[in-house]
Amino acid sequence: MVRKYKKLAGAREYKNYTQETLEEALEKITDGEMSINAAAINYKIPFGTLYNKYKGMHGSTPGGQPVFSHSEEVAILRAAATCADWGFPLTTFDLRMFAKSYLDQQGRNVTRFSNNIPGIDWALSVLKRHKNGFGQRLATNIKRARAAVDRNSINTYFDNLQREVVDIPPSNIFNYDESNLSDDPGKKKCIYRRGVKYPEKIMNHSKSCTTIMICGSADGTLLPPYVIYKSLHLYDTWKERGIVGYPCCTKPCCSRGSRFNRTTSGWIDAPTFRDWFITSFLPHADRLDGRKVLIGDNLSSHLDSDVLEKCQSHNISFICLVPNSTHICQPLDVGFFRPMKTAWRKTLEEWKKFNLKAGTVPKEAFPRLLKQSIMEMDKVQPATASDEEAITSAVKRNLISSFKATGIFPFNRDSVLRKIPDNSPEAQNRVEGRVRDSLTDFLKEQRFGKTGEPTRKKKRLQIGPGKSIATLDEPGPSTASEAHLLTCSVDASPISDFAEAGPSTMNPTEDFDNDPIQDPLCPQLPLKDKTPEYEDEITDCESVADDRRIESPCPETGKFVLAKFTSKKGKRHYQYVCMIEDISEEKIVVLGFKSHKRNKTVFRAVNDDVSIIEKSDIITYLPQPILREGFYVFPQDVNVKEL
Structure with missing residues (x-):
């Protein structure tokens, strides 16, 4: 495609008339007021042009024929204008990609386009052909x-x-x-020698x-x-x-x-x-x-x-x-x-x-x-x-x-x-063509954002002063006190040990009444709320020394327990934190929880980990944890044995 046509010296004048003048001349000829020859002389339009237009011959535009019809070009440009109305105007590159998508949907393969992608000359030519209705403007960014x-x-x-x-x-x-x-x-445009790569101005x-x-x-x-x-x-x-x-x-x-x-x-x-x-x-x-x-x-x-x-x-x-x-x-x-x-x-x-x-x-x-x-x-x-x-x-x-x-x-x-796009269904119905539904939904999402998606809150990493961390690194403790809170100690006494000592020592909040409770997710900051005590002390539970199981006559939904699970071959035993979801006779439906990054005080729910246990599988009842940023925080380490 010729980027800019230059008429040769001495060549005849080409189309030195407007479309309105041509239509007026054809109207005079049709009404019988003028002959074709008289109209050609009066309106200074070539006789052959008027004859062909009057007879309906050679109606195509001169030169190479465009890929898209006039109505298709208008529809594409109107879709681009709709994007601009919603605050997401298209560049010439976006316009070319939009045209490629349209061609692919129609199953058309244009050989003059590389990979069905129109060139930059096509985009500029389309804008030039429809310059009375569409054009490029400098955009201003808004939040x-x-x-x-x-x-x-x-x-x-x-x-x-x-x-x-x-x-x-x-x-x-x-x-x-x-x-x-x-x-x-x-900045301001100034005059430089051609080829200057970094134009500068001293000021x-x-x-x-x-x-x-x-x-x-x-x-x-x-x-x-x-x-x-x-x-x-x-x-x-x-x-x-x-x-x-x-x-x-x-x-x-x-x-x-x-x-x-x-x-x-x-x-x-x-x-x-x-x-x-x-x-x-x-x-x-x-x-x-x-x-x-x-x-x-x-x-x-x-x-x-x-x-x-x-x-x-x-x-x-x-x-x-x-x-x-x-x-x-x-x-x-x-x-x-x-x-x-x-x-x-x-x-x-x-x-x-x-x-x-x-x-x-x-x-x-x-x-x-x-x-x-x-x-x-x-x-x-x-x-x-x-x-x-x-x-x-x-x-x-x-x-x-x-x-x-x-x-x-x-x-x-x-x-x-008029500066705000109309989001009503009536206005959406006025968006024409096959681009209506997909384009409107996309623009609504881009301008107003998605709804119903929770935003993730940021969490402070536990890194020592002056240290760095990589993308795949796990954050570790930075001080000895943090290491004590974050480390999962193997020798720590399990909660079930409190049960063997009797009801007077079974309350895990007894040692925390006078000491400030720290947030395991952020050890240097105290929790906003004091750690709640057990709602029910385990006074009616009987301690079993051989497998450390505790039986309770009154399990309730919503309670947290430490439950025992056995492998398929029966050779290994695991202990998981669970929450009771439903109770049916001797069967108890529980939801499993997983420790967060090997921290035995912080757990997260596993939504699809639902199991059925018996009353005898409950090792002990746990205090009601505190829900913080999607994690459940217990007052001290829980003796879990997970895979």
């Missing part, structure tokens, strides 16, 4: 928690919002949010950033920024030459300009947010008549009791956004911060060109650079000259469009709902 926001939570948010913003003018609807301005101006930068609080209203009014430095103290030079007046609010309430504060972390906290609310927002809000609405995220530092009390006393409704939905519901995130940071990076790069030795932006220069970046942002002209975008101030224009895009003002919940 799965953001993608899990569903239509029900958004509808609930808009139901509550509608009651709050009804009859509220746009000048009284505000949105606030904090962001940070980095010291790195970012000092760091990972430091400065937090700013931004607040704007639905009518396009921007309050002066609130800057938060990372420092213990503030200095006079850190607030000089900051932004005052236009393009921010020029009224007397904001005549003092930007405000500056500091925290030890550089991030906003509850006292800092309270100070911003009292010193920056309240003076502007008190100047307005009627009720005001303040919209923001549900960050813990924003939910301050003093702020909520002042909101109530100043007739301000404090509204929180849906968690993890700021990327589609918060106006500043949707349409303001990106152009502001673009202007900031441009201003920062210009400043670094004249300050080559500066490692980072000094706090003395930050107010001036912030002012320049906002002024630079305000100069951006609209892409089109429509009536809605006739506002000359880009700051005001961006704020108005941001509130509109998030459906706050004018109120329109569909502005947000």
